[in-house]
Amino acid sequence: MIPTLKKIEEGSNDIFQVLNENRDYFYPYWHYHPQYEIMLIEKSSGTRYVGDNISPFKEGDITFMGSNIPHLFRNHPEYFEATSRKRAKATVLYFSNEFVNSDLFKRREMVAINELLQLAGRGLLIRGTSRPEVARRLNKVVKGNGAERLIDFMSLLHFIASKAEYEVLSSLGFTHVLDKSDLSRLNRIFDYLLKNFRENITLDEVAGVAHMSPAAFCRYFRERTNKTLITFLNEIRIGHACKLLIENKNMNISEICFECGFNNLTNFNIQFKKLKNTNPLAFRENYNIPAG
Incomplete structure:
Protein backbone atom coordinates (compact mmCIF):
# COMPACT_ATOMS: atom_id res chain seq x y z
CA MET A 1 0.00 0.00 0.00
CA ILE A 2 1.32 3.44 -0.92
CA PRO A 3 2.08 5.46 2.22
CA THR A 4 0.00 8.62 2.51
CA LEU A 5 0.67 9.90 6.02
CA LYS A 6 4.29 10.95 5.70
CA LYS A 7 6.11 10.29 8.97
CA ILE A 8 8.43 13.06 10.11
CA GLU A 9 10.70 11.75 12.85
CA GLU A 10 11.07 14.06 15.81
CA GLY A 11 12.26 13.87 19.38
CA SER A 12 9.76 14.20 22.20
CA ASN A 13 10.83 17.78 22.99
CA ASP A 14 11.81 18.99 19.52
CA ILE A 15 10.07 21.97 17.95
CA PHE A 16 11.99 21.80 14.66
CA GLN A 17 13.13 19.14 12.25
CA VAL A 18 15.28 19.88 9.19
CA LEU A 19 15.39 17.80 6.02
CA ASN A 20 18.03 18.44 3.37
CA GLU A 21 16.65 16.80 0.24
CA ASN A 22 19.14 15.69 -2.43
CA ARG A 23 17.76 12.86 -4.51
CA ASP A 24 16.72 11.81 -8.01
CA TYR A 25 13.20 13.20 -7.53
CA PHE A 26 10.97 14.41 -4.73
CA TYR A 27 8.58 12.14 -2.81
CA PRO A 28 6.21 11.27 -5.69
CA TYR A 29 2.91 10.75 -3.84
CA TRP A 30 0.04 12.90 -2.65
CA HIS A 31 0.61 13.05 1.12
CA TYR A 32 0.11 15.01 4.31
CA HIS A 33 1.68 15.30 7.77
CA PRO A 34 0.72 17.02 11.04
CA GLN A 35 3.83 19.24 11.08
CA TYR A 36 3.92 22.64 9.43
CA GLU A 37 6.46 22.88 6.61
CA ILE A 38 8.50 25.66 4.98
CA MET A 39 10.31 24.43 1.87
CA LEU A 40 12.94 26.13 -0.28
CA ILE A 41 13.50 24.52 -3.70
CA GLU A 42 17.22 24.71 -4.41
CA LYS A 43 17.30 22.67 -7.58
CA SER A 44 14.38 21.04 -9.37
CA SER A 45 11.26 21.70 -11.42
CA GLY A 46 7.88 20.13 -11.93
CA THR A 47 4.25 20.54 -10.95
CA ARG A 48 3.03 21.41 -7.46
CA TYR A 49 -0.30 20.12 -6.13
CA VAL A 50 -1.57 21.77 -2.94
CA GLY A 51 -5.18 21.06 -2.03
CA ASP A 52 -7.05 21.89 -5.24
CA ASN A 53 -4.26 24.08 -6.66
CA ILE A 54 -2.10 22.91 -9.56
CA SER A 55 0.86 25.10 -10.54
CA PRO A 56 4.48 24.75 -11.72
CA PHE A 57 7.39 24.88 -9.32
CA LYS A 58 10.98 25.83 -10.01
CA GLU A 59 14.32 26.61 -8.40
CA GLY A 60 14.04 29.32 -5.77
CA ASP A 61 10.38 28.71 -4.89
CA ILE A 62 9.43 28.86 -1.20
CA THR A 63 6.22 27.27 0.06
CA PHE A 64 4.63 27.32 3.50
CA MET A 65 2.30 24.40 4.30
CA GLY A 66 -0.02 24.16 7.27
CA SER A 67 -0.83 21.04 9.23
CA ASN A 68 -2.32 18.13 7.26
CA ILE A 69 -2.83 19.95 3.96
CA PRO A 70 -2.42 17.32 1.20
CA HIS A 71 0.36 18.21 -1.23
CA LEU A 72 2.68 16.78 -3.85
CA PHE A 73 5.75 18.10 -5.66
CA ARG A 74 5.82 16.00 -8.82
CA ASN A 75 8.98 16.31 -10.89
CA HIS A 76 8.82 16.36 -14.67
CA PRO A 77 8.84 12.92 -16.38
CA GLU A 78 12.53 13.10 -17.32
CA TYR A 79 13.49 12.98 -13.62
CA PHE A 80 12.14 9.41 -13.46
CA GLU A 81 14.12 8.10 -16.44
CA ALA A 82 16.80 5.53 -15.58
CA THR A 83 19.46 7.54 -17.40
CA SER A 84 18.48 10.90 -15.86
CA ARG A 85 21.23 12.95 -14.23
CA LYS A 86 18.82 15.53 -12.82
CA ARG A 87 18.60 16.15 -9.09
CA ALA A 88 15.88 17.35 -6.75
CA LYS A 89 17.36 19.45 -3.94
CA ALA A 90 15.51 21.35 -1.24
CA THR A 91 15.80 22.58 2.32
CA VAL A 92 12.72 21.78 4.41
CA LEU A 93 11.95 23.08 7.90
CA TYR A 94 9.24 21.24 9.82
CA PHE A 95 7.79 22.57 13.06
CA SER A 96 5.31 20.88 15.32
CA ASN A 97 1.57 21.41 15.35
CA GLU A 98 1.66 21.23 19.17
CA PHE A 99 3.96 24.26 19.27
CA VAL A 100 1.68 26.27 16.98
CA ASN A 101 -1.33 25.38 19.15
CA SER A 102 0.41 26.47 22.37
CA ASP A 103 -0.74 29.46 24.42
CA LEU A 104 2.13 31.54 23.00
CA PHE A 105 0.34 32.02 19.68
CA LYS A 106 -2.92 33.02 21.36
CA ARG A 107 -1.43 36.21 22.79
CA ARG A 108 -2.48 39.62 21.44
CA GLU A 109 1.04 40.29 20.13
CA MET A 110 0.77 37.21 17.90
CA VAL A 111 -2.36 38.20 15.98
CA ALA A 112 -0.59 38.73 12.63
CA ILE A 113 1.50 35.56 12.94
CA ASN A 114 -1.54 33.55 13.99
CA GLU A 115 -3.44 34.78 10.91
CA LEU A 116 -0.48 33.73 8.76
CA LEU A 117 -0.50 30.25 10.31
CA GLN A 118 -4.22 29.95 9.64
CA LEU A 119 -3.70 30.87 5.97
CA ALA A 120 -0.87 28.32 5.74
CA GLY A 121 -3.57 25.70 6.20
CA ARG A 122 -4.39 26.35 2.53
CA GLY A 123 -0.73 26.43 1.46
CA LEU A 124 1.23 29.61 0.69
CA LEU A 125 3.71 30.47 -2.06
CA ILE A 126 6.16 33.26 -1.18
CA ARG A 127 6.38 35.80 -4.00
CA GLY A 128 7.94 39.15 -4.86
CA THR A 129 11.16 40.91 -3.96
CA SER A 130 11.04 39.71 -0.34
CA ARG A 131 11.62 36.09 -1.36
CA PRO A 132 15.47 36.25 -1.11
CA GLU A 133 15.17 37.66 2.40
CA VAL A 134 12.77 34.88 3.40
CA ALA A 135 15.28 32.36 2.02
CA ARG A 136 18.12 33.99 3.99
CA ARG A 137 16.13 33.96 7.22
CA LEU A 138 14.99 30.37 6.65
CA ASN A 139 18.59 29.21 6.18
CA LYS A 140 19.57 31.01 9.38
CA VAL A 141 16.90 29.07 11.29
CA VAL A 142 17.96 25.80 9.68
CA LYS A 143 21.61 26.30 10.68
CA GLY A 144 20.86 27.61 14.17
CA ASN A 145 20.33 25.89 17.49
CA GLY A 146 19.05 26.51 20.97
CA ALA A 147 17.23 29.68 21.97
CA GLU A 148 18.73 31.68 19.10
CA ARG A 149 17.08 29.34 16.60
CA LEU A 150 13.71 29.92 18.23
CA ILE A 151 14.24 33.71 18.16
CA ASP A 152 15.27 33.56 14.49
CA PHE A 153 12.22 31.42 13.72
CA MET A 154 9.81 33.90 15.32
CA SER A 155 11.57 36.66 13.37
CA LEU A 156 11.03 34.68 10.16
CA LEU A 157 7.31 34.29 10.85
CA HIS A 158 7.02 37.98 11.72
CA PHE A 159 8.78 38.97 8.50
CA ILE A 160 6.52 36.78 6.34
CA ALA A 161 3.40 38.01 8.11
CA SER A 162 4.32 41.72 7.92
CA LYS A 163 6.62 42.17 4.92
CA ALA A 164 6.57 39.22 2.53
CA GLU A 165 4.26 38.88 -0.44
CA TYR A 166 2.55 35.53 -0.72
CA GLU A 167 -0.15 33.75 -2.69
CA VAL A 168 -2.72 31.52 -1.01
CA LEU A 169 -2.75 28.33 -3.07
CA SER A 170 -5.74 26.14 -2.20
CA SER A 171 -9.29 27.47 -2.29
CA LEU A 172 -11.61 27.85 0.68
CA GLY A 173 -13.88 25.30 -0.97
CA PHE A 174 -11.31 22.53 -0.77
CA THR A 175 -12.09 19.96 1.90
CA HIS A 176 -8.84 18.46 3.12
CA VAL A 177 -10.23 16.15 5.80
CA LEU A 178 -9.21 12.91 4.11
CA ASP A 179 -8.72 9.48 5.62
CA LYS A 180 -6.04 6.99 4.59
CA SER A 181 -8.32 5.11 2.20
CA ASP A 182 -9.17 8.39 0.44
CA LEU A 183 -5.51 9.27 -0.02
CA SER A 184 -4.61 5.77 -1.17
CA ARG A 185 -7.35 5.94 -3.81
CA LEU A 186 -6.42 9.49 -4.83
CA ASN A 187 -2.79 8.42 -5.20
CA ARG A 188 -3.82 5.67 -7.61
CA ILE A 189 -5.90 8.18 -9.59
CA PHE A 190 -3.19 10.88 -9.62
CA ASP A 191 -0.48 8.40 -10.55
CA TYR A 192 -2.57 7.14 -13.46
CA LEU A 193 -3.35 10.65 -14.72
CA LEU A 194 0.23 11.89 -14.38
CA LYS A 195 1.60 8.90 -16.27
CA ASN A 196 -1.04 8.93 -19.02
Whole structure:
Protein backbone atom coordinates (compact mmCIF):
# COMPACT_ATOMS: atom_id res chain seq x y z
CA MET A 1 0.00 0.00 0.00
CA ILE A 2 1.32 3.44 -0.92
CA PRO A 3 2.08 5.46 2.22
CA THR A 4 0.00 8.62 2.51
CA LEU A 5 0.67 9.90 6.02
CA LYS A 6 4.29 10.95 5.70
CA LYS A 7 6.11 10.29 8.97
CA ILE A 8 8.43 13.06 10.11
CA GLU A 9 10.70 11.75 12.85
CA GLU A 10 11.07 14.06 15.81
CA GLY A 11 12.26 13.87 19.38
CA SER A 12 9.76 14.20 22.20
CA ASN A 13 10.83 17.78 22.99
CA ASP A 14 11.81 18.99 19.52
CA ILE A 15 10.07 21.97 17.95
CA PHE A 16 11.99 21.80 14.66
CA GLN A 17 13.13 19.14 12.25
CA VAL A 18 15.28 19.88 9.19
CA LEU A 19 15.39 17.80 6.02
CA ASN A 20 18.03 18.44 3.37
CA GLU A 21 16.65 16.80 0.24
CA ASN A 22 19.14 15.69 -2.43
CA ARG A 23 17.76 12.86 -4.51
CA ASP A 24 16.72 11.81 -8.01
CA TYR A 25 13.20 13.20 -7.53
CA PHE A 26 10.97 14.41 -4.73
CA TYR A 27 8.58 12.14 -2.81
CA PRO A 28 6.21 11.27 -5.69
CA TYR A 29 2.91 10.75 -3.84
CA TRP A 30 0.04 12.90 -2.65
CA HIS A 31 0.61 13.05 1.12
CA TYR A 32 0.11 15.01 4.31
CA HIS A 33 1.68 15.30 7.77
CA PRO A 34 0.72 17.02 11.04
CA GLN A 35 3.83 19.24 11.08
CA TYR A 36 3.92 22.64 9.43
CA GLU A 37 6.46 22.88 6.61
CA ILE A 38 8.50 25.66 4.98
CA MET A 39 10.31 24.43 1.87
CA LEU A 40 12.94 26.13 -0.28
CA ILE A 41 13.50 24.52 -3.70
CA GLU A 42 17.22 24.71 -4.41
CA LYS A 43 17.30 22.67 -7.58
CA SER A 44 14.38 21.04 -9.37
CA SER A 45 11.26 21.70 -11.42
CA GLY A 46 7.88 20.13 -11.93
CA THR A 47 4.25 20.54 -10.95
CA ARG A 48 3.03 21.41 -7.46
CA TYR A 49 -0.30 20.12 -6.13
CA VAL A 50 -1.57 21.77 -2.94
CA GLY A 51 -5.18 21.06 -2.03
CA ASP A 52 -7.05 21.89 -5.24
CA ASN A 53 -4.26 24.08 -6.66
CA ILE A 54 -2.10 22.91 -9.56
CA SER A 55 0.86 25.10 -10.54
CA PRO A 56 4.48 24.75 -11.72
CA PHE A 57 7.39 24.88 -9.32
CA LYS A 58 10.98 25.83 -10.01
CA GLU A 59 14.32 26.61 -8.40
CA GLY A 60 14.04 29.32 -5.77
CA ASP A 61 10.38 28.71 -4.89
CA ILE A 62 9.43 28.86 -1.20
CA THR A 63 6.22 27.27 0.06
CA PHE A 64 4.63 27.32 3.50
CA MET A 65 2.30 24.40 4.30
CA GLY A 66 -0.02 24.16 7.27
CA SER A 67 -0.83 21.04 9.23
CA ASN A 68 -2.32 18.13 7.26
CA ILE A 69 -2.83 19.95 3.96
CA PRO A 70 -2.42 17.32 1.20
CA HIS A 71 0.36 18.21 -1.23
CA LEU A 72 2.68 16.78 -3.85
CA PHE A 73 5.75 18.10 -5.66
CA ARG A 74 5.82 16.00 -8.82
CA ASN A 75 8.98 16.31 -10.89
CA HIS A 76 8.82 16.36 -14.67
CA PRO A 77 8.84 12.92 -16.38
CA GLU A 78 12.53 13.10 -17.32
CA TYR A 79 13.49 12.98 -13.62
CA PHE A 80 12.14 9.41 -13.46
CA GLU A 81 14.12 8.10 -16.44
CA ALA A 82 16.80 5.53 -15.58
CA THR A 83 19.46 7.54 -17.40
CA SER A 84 18.48 10.90 -15.86
CA ARG A 85 21.23 12.95 -14.23
CA LYS A 86 18.82 15.53 -12.82
CA ARG A 87 18.60 16.15 -9.09
CA ALA A 88 15.88 17.35 -6.75
CA LYS A 89 17.36 19.45 -3.94
CA ALA A 90 15.51 21.35 -1.24
CA THR A 91 15.80 22.58 2.32
CA VAL A 92 12.72 21.78 4.41
CA LEU A 93 11.95 23.08 7.90
CA TYR A 94 9.24 21.24 9.82
CA PHE A 95 7.79 22.57 13.06
CA SER A 96 5.31 20.88 15.32
CA ASN A 97 1.57 21.41 15.35
CA GLU A 98 1.66 21.23 19.17
CA PHE A 99 3.96 24.26 19.27
CA VAL A 100 1.68 26.27 16.98
CA ASN A 101 -1.33 25.38 19.15
CA SER A 102 0.41 26.47 22.37
CA ASP A 103 -0.74 29.46 24.42
CA LEU A 104 2.13 31.54 23.00
CA PHE A 105 0.34 32.02 19.68
CA LYS A 106 -2.92 33.02 21.36
CA ARG A 107 -1.43 36.21 22.79
CA ARG A 108 -2.48 39.62 21.44
CA GLU A 109 1.04 40.29 20.13
CA MET A 110 0.77 37.21 17.90
CA VAL A 111 -2.36 38.20 15.98
CA ALA A 112 -0.59 38.73 12.63
CA ILE A 113 1.50 35.56 12.94
CA ASN A 114 -1.54 33.55 13.99
CA GLU A 115 -3.44 34.78 10.91
CA LEU A 116 -0.48 33.73 8.76
CA LEU A 117 -0.50 30.25 10.31
CA GLN A 118 -4.22 29.95 9.64
CA LEU A 119 -3.70 30.87 5.97
CA ALA A 120 -0.87 28.32 5.74
CA GLY A 121 -3.57 25.70 6.20
CA ARG A 122 -4.39 26.35 2.53
CA GLY A 123 -0.73 26.43 1.46
CA LEU A 124 1.23 29.61 0.69
CA LEU A 125 3.71 30.47 -2.06
CA ILE A 126 6.16 33.26 -1.18
CA ARG A 127 6.38 35.80 -4.00
CA GLY A 128 7.94 39.15 -4.86
CA THR A 129 11.16 40.91 -3.96
CA SER A 130 11.04 39.71 -0.34
CA ARG A 131 11.62 36.09 -1.36
CA PRO A 132 15.47 36.25 -1.11
CA GLU A 133 15.17 37.66 2.40
CA VAL A 134 12.77 34.88 3.40
CA ALA A 135 15.28 32.36 2.02
CA ARG A 136 18.12 33.99 3.99
CA ARG A 137 16.13 33.96 7.22
CA LEU A 138 14.99 30.37 6.65
CA ASN A 139 18.59 29.21 6.18
CA LYS A 140 19.57 31.01 9.38
CA VAL A 141 16.90 29.07 11.29
CA VAL A 142 17.96 25.80 9.68
CA LYS A 143 21.61 26.30 10.68
CA GLY A 144 20.86 27.61 14.17
CA ASN A 145 20.33 25.89 17.49
CA GLY A 146 19.05 26.51 20.97
CA ALA A 147 17.23 29.68 21.97
CA GLU A 148 18.73 31.68 19.10
CA ARG A 149 17.08 29.34 16.60
CA LEU A 150 13.71 29.92 18.23
CA ILE A 151 14.24 33.71 18.16
CA ASP A 152 15.27 33.56 14.49
CA PHE A 153 12.22 31.42 13.72
CA MET A 154 9.81 33.90 15.32
CA SER A 155 11.57 36.66 13.37
CA LEU A 156 11.03 34.68 10.16
CA LEU A 157 7.31 34.29 10.85
CA HIS A 158 7.02 37.98 11.72
CA PHE A 159 8.78 38.97 8.50
CA ILE A 160 6.52 36.78 6.34
CA ALA A 161 3.40 38.01 8.11
CA SER A 162 4.32 41.72 7.92
CA LYS A 163 6.62 42.17 4.92
CA ALA A 164 6.57 39.22 2.53
CA GLU A 165 4.26 38.88 -0.44
CA TYR A 166 2.55 35.53 -0.72
CA GLU A 167 -0.15 33.75 -2.69
CA VAL A 168 -2.72 31.52 -1.01
CA LEU A 169 -2.75 28.33 -3.07
CA SER A 170 -5.74 26.14 -2.20
CA SER A 171 -9.29 27.47 -2.29
CA LEU A 172 -11.61 27.85 0.68
CA GLY A 173 -13.88 25.30 -0.97
CA PHE A 174 -11.31 22.53 -0.77
CA THR A 175 -12.09 19.96 1.90
CA HIS A 176 -8.84 18.46 3.12
CA VAL A 177 -10.23 16.15 5.80
CA LEU A 178 -9.21 12.91 4.11
CA ASP A 179 -8.72 9.48 5.62
CA LYS A 180 -6.04 6.99 4.59
CA SER A 181 -8.32 5.11 2.20
CA ASP A 182 -9.17 8.39 0.44
CA LEU A 183 -5.51 9.27 -0.02
CA SER A 184 -4.61 5.77 -1.17
CA ARG A 185 -7.35 5.94 -3.81
CA LEU A 186 -6.42 9.49 -4.83
CA ASN A 187 -2.79 8.42 -5.20
CA ARG A 188 -3.82 5.67 -7.61
CA ILE A 189 -5.90 8.18 -9.59
CA PHE A 190 -3.19 10.88 -9.62
CA ASP A 191 -0.48 8.40 -10.55
CA TYR A 192 -2.57 7.14 -13.46
CA LEU A 193 -3.35 10.65 -14.72
CA LEU A 194 0.23 11.89 -14.38
CA LYS A 195 1.60 8.90 -16.27
CA ASN A 196 -1.04 8.93 -19.02
CA PHE A 197 -2.14 12.57 -19.49
CA ARG A 198 -0.68 12.57 -23.04
CA GLU A 199 -3.17 9.86 -24.02
CA ASN A 200 -6.91 10.05 -24.69
CA ILE A 201 -8.05 9.26 -21.15
CA THR A 202 -11.72 8.33 -20.69
CA LEU A 203 -13.92 8.67 -17.63
CA ASP A 204 -14.54 4.90 -17.62
CA GLU A 205 -10.78 4.21 -17.48
CA VAL A 206 -10.16 6.49 -14.52
CA ALA A 207 -13.28 5.28 -12.70
CA GLY A 208 -11.93 1.75 -13.17
CA VAL A 209 -8.63 2.75 -11.54
CA ALA A 210 -10.66 3.99 -8.56
CA HIS A 211 -12.86 0.84 -8.59
CA MET A 212 -15.97 3.00 -8.85
CA SER A 213 -18.80 3.54 -11.30
CA PRO A 214 -18.37 6.62 -13.54
CA ALA A 215 -21.21 8.49 -11.79
CA ALA A 216 -19.88 7.70 -8.31
CA PHE A 217 -16.36 8.62 -9.40
CA CYS A 218 -17.45 12.05 -10.68
CA ARG A 219 -19.07 12.87 -7.35
CA TYR A 220 -16.12 11.51 -5.38
CA PHE A 221 -13.47 13.34 -7.41
CA ARG A 222 -15.31 16.66 -7.26
CA GLU A 223 -15.83 16.37 -3.50
CA ARG A 224 -12.17 15.52 -2.84
CA THR A 225 -10.42 17.89 -5.26
CA ASN A 226 -12.96 20.67 -5.85
CA LYS A 227 -12.47 20.06 -9.61
CA THR A 228 -14.00 17.98 -12.35
CA LEU A 229 -11.82 15.32 -13.94
CA ILE A 230 -11.54 17.26 -17.23
CA THR A 231 -10.55 20.47 -15.40
CA PHE A 232 -7.89 18.58 -13.47
CA LEU A 233 -6.58 16.94 -16.66
CA ASN A 234 -6.52 20.23 -18.55
CA GLU A 235 -4.47 21.87 -15.79
CA ILE A 236 -1.92 19.03 -15.92
CA ARG A 237 -1.75 19.24 -19.72
CA ILE A 238 -1.43 23.02 -19.85
CA GLY A 239 1.29 22.89 -17.21
CA HIS A 240 3.23 20.46 -19.40
CA ALA A 241 2.58 22.67 -22.43
CA CYS A 242 4.15 25.64 -20.62
CA LYS A 243 7.26 23.59 -19.95
CA LEU A 244 7.53 22.60 -23.62
CA LEU A 245 6.92 26.16 -24.81
CA ILE A 246 9.78 27.38 -22.63
CA GLU A 247 12.29 24.57 -23.10
CA ASN A 248 11.61 23.24 -26.61
CA LYS A 249 11.91 26.19 -28.97
CA ASN A 250 11.96 23.91 -32.02
CA MET A 251 8.50 22.46 -31.32
CA ASN A 252 5.66 24.36 -32.96
CA ILE A 253 2.34 25.05 -31.21
CA SER A 254 0.54 22.24 -33.02
CA GLU A 255 3.17 19.67 -32.01
CA ILE A 256 2.97 20.80 -28.39
CA CYS A 257 -0.82 20.61 -28.49
CA PHE A 258 -0.83 16.92 -29.39
CA GLU A 259 2.18 16.08 -27.20
CA CYS A 260 0.19 17.30 -24.18
CA GLY A 261 -2.86 15.15 -24.86
CA PHE A 262 -5.17 17.61 -26.62
CA ASN A 263 -6.81 16.23 -29.74
CA ASN A 264 -7.33 19.52 -31.54
CA LEU A 265 -5.58 22.87 -31.70
CA THR A 266 -8.68 25.00 -31.16
CA ASN A 267 -9.51 23.38 -27.82
CA PHE A 268 -5.85 23.63 -26.77
CA ASN A 269 -5.81 27.38 -27.45
CA ILE A 270 -9.11 27.87 -25.60
CA GLN A 271 -7.97 25.95 -22.52
CA PHE A 272 -4.56 27.64 -22.52
CA LYS A 273 -6.13 31.11 -22.66
CA LYS A 274 -8.56 30.15 -19.91
CA LEU A 275 -5.80 29.11 -17.52
CA LYS A 276 -2.96 31.47 -18.49
CA ASN A 277 -4.85 34.54 -19.75
CA THR A 278 -2.80 34.52 -22.95
CA ASN A 279 -2.30 32.31 -25.98
CA PRO A 280 0.56 29.78 -26.32
CA LEU A 281 2.55 31.82 -28.83
CA ALA A 282 2.39 34.97 -26.72
CA PHE A 283 3.35 32.95 -23.64
CA ARG A 284 6.46 31.67 -25.42
CA GLU A 285 7.42 35.11 -26.74
CA ASN A 286 6.89 36.89 -23.42
CA TYR A 287 8.52 34.33 -21.16
CA ASN A 288 11.86 35.54 -19.84
CA ILE A 289 14.19 32.78 -18.76
CA PRO A 290 16.36 34.05 -15.86
CA ALA A 291 20.05 34.37 -16.64
CA GLY A 292 22.37 31.72 -15.23
